[in-house]
Amino acid sequence: MTAPATIRPRRSVLYMPGSNARALDKARTLDVDALILDLEDAVAPDAKETGREQIREALAQGGYGHREVVIRINGLSTPWGAADLDMAIGARPDAILLPKVSSPADLERVAHKLNAARVPGSVRLWAMMETPLAMLNAAAIAAAAANPETRLSCFVMGTNDLAKETRAALVPGRAPMRPWLMTCVAAARAYGIDIVDGVYNTLDDEAGFAAECREGAEMGMDGKTLIHPKQVAPCNAAFTPAEADIAWARRIIAEFEKPENGSKGAIQVEGRMVERLHAEMGARLVAIADAIASRNA
Numbered sequence: 144m145t146a147p148a149t150i151r152p153r154r155s156v157l158y159m160p161g162s163n164a165r166a167l168d169k170a171r172t173l174d175v176d177a178l179i180l181d182l183e184d185a186v187a188p189d190a191k192e193t194g195r196e197q198i199r200e201a202l203a204q205g206g207y208g209h210r211e212v213v214i215r216i217n218g219l220s221t222p223w224g225a226a227d228l229d230m231a232i233g234a235r236p237d238a239i240l241l242p243k244v245s246s247p248a249d250l251e252r253v254a255h256k257l258n259a260a261r262v263p264g265s266v267r268l269w270a271m272m273e274t275p276l277a278m279l280n281a282a283a284i285a286a287a288a289a290n291p292e293t294r295l296s297c298f299v300m301g302t303n304d305l306a307k308e309t310r311a312a313l314v315p316g317r318a319p320m321r322p323w324l325m326t327c328v329a330a331a332r333a334y335g336i337d338i339v340d341g342v343y344n345t346l347d348d349e350a351g352f353a354a355e356c357r358e359g360a361e362m363g364m365d366g367k368t369l370i371h372p373k374q375v376a377p378c379n380a381a382f383t384p385a386e387a388d389i390a391w392a393r394r395i396i397a398e399f400e401k402p403e404n405g406s407k408g409a410i411q412v413e414g415r416m417v418e419r420l421h422a423e424m425g426a427r428l429v430a431i432a433d434a435i436a437s438r439n440a
């Protein structure tokens with residue numbers, strides 16, 4: 144059973160304000176899969192320039208190792224967006240995260256600038272999904288990934304802005320938001336991009352945070368965005384495949400590789416019906432587990 148070509152774990156994706164030099168430094172030691180160095184909502188207007196310079200310096204200095212480094216710029220219609228994008232183009236992060244994307248055109252504008260500046264294709268675009276229009280246009284936005292020129296590789300749910308703009312409540316279980324969350328998961332999967340869940344604001348509610356991590360994993364999210372180092376370990380745990388699931392996946396794959404099952408579409412394993420689609424799901428799970436293990440080695 145062939146595993147998907149490239150898999151990058153994106154279980155834990157930690158935001159930090161670009162204006163917080165201590166956090167930018169501390170990030171080099173944290174067990175996260177990705178970092179979002181923020182210039183948007185976490186940075187006050189009079190700190191935008193400092194934040195931009197600190198992020199530029201942090202990337203020049205490097206030291207982030209296996210961690211994927213993403214810069215969240217301000218929208219291009221704001222007074223800071225153009226300078227943020229210029230800095231990000233020079234800094235060459237792994238990805239640039241565009242806030243408040245509402246249509247494919249928002250992404251295309253940024254992609255056009257990256258392409259005109261001959262930024263290597265390895266610098267990807269991520270899209271914040273956090274406006275009412277983004278929810279209505281989720282499929283069209285994800286479809287931008289079908290054109291490699293747009294570089295789109297990940298959706299990031301912005302549940303705080305979504306709550307503000309729609310007036311839907313952010314409540315335990317997120318019933319009001321589930322249709323949008325699942326619409327975005329479906330859109331992301333339809334066009335082969337990743338998707339990470341929104342943040343959990345209550346820092347001292349460990350049980351609530353763990354429940355929301357589980358919820359995101361069950362919804363099919365690849366990971367969750369975080370706001371504090373103490374959220375990293377429980378988040379990694381929730382999005383790391385369980386040993387029993389890995390063993391079961393390997394078992395199914397091995398059964399279908401047996402010559403006697405070569406022409407079968409469905410077989411029985413330990414009293415359960417399994418089809419080749421389960422072996423394909425298993426191959427992805429094993430690939431993710433292997434990618435995490437090799438990251439930790």
Ligand SMILES: CC(C)(COP(=O)(O)OP(=O)(O)OC[C@H]1O[C@@H](n2cnc3c(N)ncnc32)[C@H](O)[C@@H]1OP(=O)(O)O)[C@@H](O)C(=O)NCCC(=O)NCCSC(=O)C[C@H](O)C(=O)O
Binds near residue numbers: 185304
């Ligand atoms: C929420 C915070 C402001 C709390 O900060 P603080 O009071 O300093 O926390 P602690 O004293 O507990 O910090 C302990 C140490 O950890 C470091 N730290 C804290 N937060 C981070 C972080 N995010 N990344 C890296 N390091 C961090 C502190 O520097 C301390 O270090 P040390 O000195 O060694 O002890 C703060 O956590 C924070 O600013 N969090 C991020 C906020 C943020 O980025 N918000 C924007 C994203 S949320 C959003 O907008 C999503 C979306 O757009 C939407 O609409 O939903």
Ligand SMILES: [Mg+2]
Binds near residue numbers: 304
């Ligand atoms: Mg937001």
